[in-house]
Amino acid sequence: MSAISSLVPARFLTIIAHLVIVITIFWSRENNVKASLPLEFTQEQYDSEDQKLVVALAVTLGLFAIELSGFFSGVSMFNCSQGLLSTGAHASASVALLFFLFEQWELDIYWAILAICSVLPAVVEIILFVGVFGLKKKPL
């Protein structure tokens, strides 16, 4: 199937692009934290907002681990629907996070991006895991 042969690398590349942007945001999160705080802020406020962003990024990395483990173990690599959903979600996440980084958006928007573009593919991945290992269905 030629569709499969281009969907698998496309899905991989969008996941990696999303991952690279998340790592980039992790190392340059100062401006985004400052954007979430009022003009005058104390060090404790900065630290607590910083902590929230670190937690959000760590949750994103955890969801990546779930999805990548499903992808590389073969559970969802050749499943067209999950592939399409994942490619779309991660591509939108990459663009949204690009704006998040360059336009220095606030932290609240990150939670929305996380919910739509990271949680959704990971939840479908877990459903597929349960389907393959629990209910013994074929991985396709």
Next chain:
Amino acid sequence: MELPETIRKRLEGFSRNVLFDQTRMWGFSKENDAVLSHDKRVLSSLPLQMSLYFNMWFFPLWWISETVMLHFKYPFLSDYYKFILVTVLLLMTLFEGIRLYLGYMGNLQEKVPELAGFWLLSILLQFPLILFQLFNEAILIQPLERGVHIVLAIFILTQAVAGFLALRDMVSHTASQFHLRQFD
């Protein structure tokens, strides 16, 4: 395009003598005395092939990120690091291309010299270069560079481990085939 004959001989000798213990392997294959016919097991390693395939797709992304970042930080580097980083980028590009080609040839066509060449290139040349890029703070590592170098380092590590296992299986199989052929 094949490797030159002298290089193939040297790499094959290296795999058989330096990497793997001949006496231990011969004892290992003697246990399969029942199988006197030639073993038709597929020796190509799936994890290694997956790693190579995705590495091949990731390489342009890595190259563009690295070149653009180098372009942006070039005025801020000291003179010797300017020369070093341009050289390192050229070398890594060259090694990556040769490495991926040899890995594909060696794994898919089950050729020991090519696979050994790929494994040596990865461990001895590409791995130190990527560690240099990741841990030397004096070259002004940018966040985007950290991201792509971490991914490439993970690829090289998985290829080192999977390549070693594939090489060991291939060498022990070809050695046992050579010994079994005496009984034909």
